[in-house]
Amino acid sequence: MKLHVDWNKRHAEKRELSPESLAKVNELMTHVPEGKHKSALIRVLHLAQIEFGWLSIETMDYVAELLKIQPIEVYEVATFYTMFHLDPVGKHVFEVCRTGPCMLVGSDDIISHIENKLNIKVGETTEDGMFTLKTAECLGACGYGPMLQCRHKNHEFLTKDKVDELIDAYRSGQFES
Amino acid sequence: MPIDQANLNPKYMKGRKLLIEQVNIPGIETFDVYRKNGGYRSVDKAIKTMSPDDVVEEVKKSGLRGRGGAGFPTGMKWSFLAKPEGVPRYLVCNADESEPGTFKDRYLMEHLPHLLIEGMITSSYALGCNLSFIYIRGEFMWILHILEKAIAEAYAQGYLGKNILGSGYDLDLRVMPGGGAYICGEETALIESLEGKRGNPRIKPPFPAVKGLWGCPTVVNNVESIAAVVPIVNDGGDAYAQIGIGRSTGTKLISASGNLARPGVYEIDLGLSVEEFIYGDDYCRGMANGKKLKACIPGGSSVPILPHYLVTKTAAGEDRLMTYESLSDGGFATGSMLGSGGFIVFDEDQCIVRNTWNFARFYSHESCGQCSPCREGTSWMEKVLYRLENGQGNLRDIDLLAEINKKIEGNTICPLGDAAAWPVAAAIHHFREEFEWHVTNKEESQTRNFGLSKEPVGA
Amino acid sequence: MHRSGVMIKVTIDNIEVEVEPGTTILNAARQIGGEVVPPAMCYYSKLPGTGGKCRTCLVEVAAGSTADPRPMPKLVASCSTNVMDGMIVKNKTSEKVHENRGGVVEFLLANHPLDCPVCDQAGECHLQDLGYEHGSQKSRYEEEKRTFDPIDIGDTIKLHMNRCILCYRCVHVANNLTENRVHGVLNRGEHAEISTYIENAIDNDFSGNMIDVCPVGALTDKTFRFKSRVWFLKPMEAECSCTKCSGKVVLWMFGNEVYRVTARKDTYGEVEDIEGKPGWICNECRFEKKDTAKWNVTGPRVVDRHSVISQGKYETKIDSPTKNIE
Numbered sequence: 001m002k003l004h005v006d007w008n009k010r011h012a013e014k015r016e017l018s019p020e021s022l023a024k025v026n027e028l029m030t031h032v033p034e035g036k037h038k039s040a041l042i043r044v045l046h047l048a049q050i051e052f053g054w055l056s057i058e059t060m061d062y063v064a065e066l067l068k069i070q071p072i073e074v075y076e077v078a079t080f081y082t083m084f085h086l087d088p089v090g091k092h093v094f095e096v097c098r099t100g101p102c103m104l105v106g107s108d109d110i111i112s113h114i115e116n117k118l119n120i121k122v123g124e125t126t127e128d129g130m131f132t133l134k135t136a137e138c139l140g141a142c143g144y145g146p147m148l149q150c151r152h153k154n155h156e157f158l159t160k161d162k163v164d165e166l167i168d169a170y171r172s173g174q175f176e177s
Numbered sequence: 178m179p180i181d182q183a184n185l186n187p188k189y190m191k192g193r194k195l196l197i198e199q200v201n202i203p204g205i206e207t208f209d210v211y212r213k214n215g216g217y218r219s220v221d222k223a224i225k226t227m228s229p230d231d232v233v234e235e236v237k238k239s240g241l242r243g244r245g246g247a248g249f250p251t252g253m254k255w256s257f258l259a260k261p262e263g264v265p266r267y268l269v270c271n272a273d274e275s276e277p278g279t280f281k282d283r284y285l286m287e288h289l290p291h292l293l294i295e296g297m298i299t300s301s302y303a304l305g306c307n308l309s310f311i312y313i314r315g316e317f318m319w320i321l322h323i324l325e326k327a328i329a330e331a332y333a334q335g336y337l338g339k340n341i342l343g344s345g346y347d348l349d350l351r352v353m354p355g356g357g358a359y360i361c362g363e364e365t366a367l368i369e370s371l372e373g374k375r376g377n378p379r380i381k382p383p384f385p386a387v388k389g390l391w392g393c394p395t396v397v398n399n400v401e402s403i404a405a406v407v408p409i410v411n412d413g414g415d416a417y418a419q420i421g422i423g424r425s426t427g428t429k430l431i432s433a434s435g436n437l438a439r440p441g442v443y444e445i446d447l448g449l450s451v452e453e454f455i456y457g458d459d460y461c462r463g464m465a466n467g468k469k470l471k472a473c474i475p476g477g478s479s480v481p482i483l484p485h486y487l488v489t490k491t492a493a494g495e496d497r498l499m500t501y502e503s504l505s506d507g508g509f510a511t512g513s514m515l516g517s518g519g520f521i522v523f524d525e526d527q528c529i530v531r532n533t534w535n536f537a538r539f540y541s542h543e544s545c546g547q548c549s550p551c552r553e554g555t556s557w558m559e560k561v562l563y564r565l566e567n568g569q570g571n572l573r574d575i576d577l578l579a580e581i582n583k584k585i586e587g588n589t590i591c592p593l594g595d596a597a598a599w600p601v602a603a604a605i606h607h608f609r610e611e612f613e614w615h616v617t618n619k620e621e622s623q624t625r626n627f628g629l630s631k632e633p634v635g636a
Numbered sequence: 637m638h639r640s641g642v643m644i645k646v647t648i649d650n651i652e653v654e655v656e657p658g659t660t661i662l663n664a665a666r667q668i669g670g671e672v673v674p675p676a677m678c679y680y681s682k683l684p685g686t687g688g689k690c691r692t693c694l695v696e697v698a699a700g701s702t703a704d705p706r707p708m709p710k711l712v713a714s715c716s717t718n719v720m721d722g723m724i725v726k727n728k729t730s731e732k733v734h735e736n737r738g739g740v741v742e743f744l745l746a747n748h749p750l751d752c753p754v755c756d757q758a759g760e761c762h763l764q765d766l767g768y769e770h771g772s773q774k775s776r777y778e779e780e781k782r783t784f785d786p787i788d789i790g791d792t793i794k795l796h797m798n799r800c801i802l803c804y805r806c807v808h809v810a811n812n813l814t815e816n817r818v819h820g821v822l823n824r825g826e827h828a829e830i831s832t833y834i835e836n837a838i839d840n841d842f843s844g845n846m847i848d849v850c851p852v853g854a855l856t857d858k859t860f861r862f863k864s865r866v867w868f869l870k871p872m873e874a875e876c877s878c879t880k881c882s883g884k885v886v887l888w889m890f891g892n893e894v895y896r897v898t899a900r901k902d903t904y905g906e907v908e909d910i911e912g913k914p915g916w917i918c919n920e921c922r923f924e925k926k927d928t929a930k931w932n933v934t935g936p937r938v939v940d941r942h943s944v945i946s947q948g949k950y951e952t953k954i955d956s957p958t959k960n961i962e
Contacts, residue, residue, distance in 0.1 A: 002782070002783045002784065002785075007834070007835070031349075031351045031353075032351075033265075033308070033391070036372070036391055038372065038373035038374075039353065039371060039372055039373045040373065041373035042315065042353070042354055042355060042356045042370065042373060043353065043354055045356065046315060046318070046354060046356070057833070057834055067373075070816055070817060070818070071818075071833075072817055072818055072819065072820045072832070072833065073373075073374075073820075075820065075822055075831075075833035076374070076375050076820045076821065076822060077356070077373065077374060077375055078356075079822040079823045079824070079833070080356075080358060080375040080376060080545075080822075080823070080824050081315065081355065081356025081357045081358050081376075082356075082357035082358065082542075082824075083315045083316065083356045083357035084356060084357070098535075099277045099478075099535065099536075099539050100277045100278070100478055100521065100532055100535050100536055100539070101277055101278050101434040101435055101519075101521050103531075103532070103535050104434075104435045104436055104521070104523060104527055104532070105434075105435070105436070136316075136357075137275075137277075137359065137539050137542050137543060138275055138276070138277040138278075138359070138478075138539065139316050140274050140275060140279070140280045140283050140314065140316065140317065141280055141283075142277065142278050142279070142280050142432060142434035142435075142440075142519065142521070143280055143432055143433060143434040143440035143441050143442065144280075144440075145434070149316060152316075152318035152319055153319065154319075358824070375821070375824075380687065380688035380713070380716045382718075541825060541826065542825065543825070544824070544825040544826070545824055545825065545828075546802065546821075546823075546824050546825040546826065546827070546828030547689050547802070547804075547828075548688070548689050548690070548691055549689070549690055549691055549692075549740055549743045549744050549801065549802075550691055550739070550740060550743055552743075552802070552825060552826055552828065553743035553744070553746045553747065553826070554743055555825070555826075556825065556826035557743075557746060557777065557779065560779040561779075577776060580776075583739075584736060584739030584740070584742070584743070587709075587710040587711065588691055588694060588710070588711060588736055588739070588740065589691070590688060590689070590691075590713075
C-alpha cells in the first residue's frame, strides 16, 4: 500500500484572490484577538478553493503570505482536512456520503450508478473535466440519504433517476455558483 | 419512499416542544419573525433581571446534560470554568456535528438560527465571555452563511456588540468553519482547529476549563445544549427538570435514520419508550417497507449496537426508555447509550459485518494519527473487517479483532479510540454467529445476508 | 530549578521518592532511575511540548493521592501526568501495564519494516529495545504494510518514513531551534507522515539535531549511511571551539578515523545539558569535521544506556580520561 502523489500536478500558476475575497480575509482577521489571525486559515482555504477549485502549492504559499505564517503551517492544515482538494478536480465535485446510515439506504448503489453513468471510478475526473467523483464520510444528512454534496450544496433522498437528472442539471449549468 | 422532512410538522408531534415548536413558522429564520414569536426573551430576562451566577444556577437546577454525546451536566461544566482576573474566557459552540447517525444540530441551525444565537448570548453572559465562537463543520457551509446573516441581524438590533441592551455587557459572536474532520468534534481538537491548526486532540490535563482556546479558560458546548439554555432561562430550571425521568431531564432532539418508515429529527420528552419512538404514529412509524427490525444503534455510531431482542426491552424484560439510564441498562453486555441521539435502525436485510466494517473504515479514516493505538489499531481493524466482509477471513480474525479492541480501549489520547473500539466489540458480542457465518460460508456470505440473529436461550 | 521547598511524596513500584510539585510521573521515576523508569518514545525532556503520543510510557495509578486514594480507571501517560502527594504508581509491578505496553509495541511494529539488518539506527534504536522487552516473536499483522520511498531532506539527512513512529520530536526540535520550520506532519491517520510537502531541503545550521532526537531510524545521517555498525565504533568525547554551538560532541571512531559525530546523550538517549543548556550541536560540527585534527579528544565516552553499544565495552567508569588520544 503506497500513496502515489504526482507532484507535478500539484503545481499551478499563482493566482490572487478576488478583491471581494480579500476584503473577506481582512474582515476575518478582525474577528479574532490581535496576533491570533492564524485562526482564519481554514476559512481562507475555503475561500481560495471556492475561487480556484482546488489548492495548488502556489495557492497555499499565497495563503501563507496573506496570513503571515509559514507555508508548512498551511500544508499541515490543508492535508489534514478532507474537504480540501490538493489535486486538480473537475468543474463539479460530487462527494457521495458512504457511511453507515447512508449505506443502509443504498449509497453503494448510488456510487456505482454515478461511476457507470460518468464512466469514471471514485477519485477520478471525467475526460471533459466536468465532473469529479469522490466519496465522503458522514455528511450529517443520515435521515435524508442517500445523498451527495457538490460545492456546499446538498442533494438528498437520491435515487438513480434523481442522479441522472442531477448530472443533466449540472451539465446544463443549472447549478452554477 | 422516505417522507420529506418538510412534511413533518412538529405541531402534530406528541409532547412538549421546547426547541423546535416554531420551526415551521414562515420567516422564523429572520430576527423580526423570531422576535415577534417570543425570541430573545431569555437575553432580556438574563441581562436585565439576573446575575451571571443566577443563570448558571438555573442551568444547574435544570439538570441539563451535554447533548453532544457524553451527557455531562452542563451546569457543572460551567461551574468548572476558571476565572482568573484579567484573562479573557471563551464560550465555543460545538457545531461540528459529524457522528454518523446524528443530524439534529444541523436541523436546528438551518431552521432556527436565532435560537442558537440567543442561547449563545445568554450563555456567554452567564460565563462572562466577551468573545464567543460557533465552530461549524465545513460541510455545513450554507448553514454558516445562514448563521452569519442572523448574527448580523442580532448586531443590528443591539443584541450583540457593545453595551447590549444598555447593560454595559459586550459580546462579539463569530462563526468559524472546520474543513472536514470528525475528530474536531472532540473539544480540544476543536480548539486546535479554531486556532487554525490540525485537529489533533490535546493531552489532558490541562482541561479547556483551565487552558483552552489560546491558552485561556474555555467552555465548549454542543448546539442543542446551548439552545436548551433558552427555555431553561425563560421558564426556570425547575420547570425544565420536571420533564423527563430521574437524571434524564428535559427534551432531547433525536435524529432517526436507517430503515425507518419516517426518518427525521424529533424532539422527544426524555422517558418516551423506544417502542413508541420506533413504531408510534407520531414518531418513526415503524420499519420501512414492512421489514423486520434486526438491530439498532440508539446514540450515534460510537455506541454499542443492540440486537432486535434488546431494543425495546431491557435484558430484565422492562420497557426500554429513551433516557440516559434506560438505554445504558445492562451495561456493555446488554445495553447501549443515548449518546448524541443518533438513532440508527437496521432491517432484516442488513449485514452486520458490512456495517461494522463500514464504521471501522469511518474511524480509521477519521483518526488524527497522533497516538499509536488509534492510528495503527483503527486501520488494522478496518483491514481485518474488510477481509471478513469479503469472504477472505478466518475464525482467528474474530478473536484478533477483540484483542486489538482491548489494546485500543482506554489507551488513547482522546475518546475516538474508544468510539472506534466499542462498536466492533459490541457487534462481535451480539452477532458473533453472523461473523462466523461469514467465515464458514464464504461464498454464500457474498450473495445473501445472514438475516435475524436468534435470541440467546435464557436471555 | 525553582525550589518551592514543599516536596511531595510518590511511590513508584514500591520505591518512595520526594519530588517538586509539578513533576510528571515519568520524571519522578527518572529521579529513582533504573528499572522503574517507563520507556518514552515521544517525550523528550529538552523539547517543550513533546509527549503523550506514543503511549509506551503508560503506567497504572493504584492510588491518586493521599487526599483521594482512589485508583485511576485507565492507564495514564506517565510523561504528561503530574504526581500528587501520596500517589502510588505501578510500572514494572503492574501486569496491566505489561500487557498494554506490549499492545502498544505491537501497534508500533505493525507497519514497521523490521529492516534492522540494514538500518543505521540498529544498536541504538529505542524501538528495537522495546521490541526485545515487549515484542512477541510472531507478528499477527497479516495485512500489507504501508510504505513510502526514502527521501533526502537536504544533503545530509535521509528520511525513511517507513520506520517513523510519528513521535513529533523532529517537528519540536525544528520549532525550538529554528525560526522557519519547513517540515511537519502532513496528512492524517494511518497516512500521516513527516514531510516538507514540496521537495524542500531542510537547510539550517541545526537541522542535524533531528537525527539525534529521532528514536528510530527514520532520520539518519547521510554522511554515515552504511559506513559501519555503531557497535564496532569507539565513542570518544571531544570538543572544539565553535561559534555556533558548544562544540562538545561524541566522535564515533574506528581506529583514528572519525565515522560520525553526534551530540552527547544521556541514559535516556536525550542530549545532555552543557553549561545548563541542552547540548545541541551545529551541522558544521556534525557533518564537516570528520577529522581528529579538528577536535580535542578528551577521552572515551561512557555509554550508559540499555543498548548493545554499552554491552561489554566500558563496564567501569574511567576516572581520568586520557587527553589527546593522538
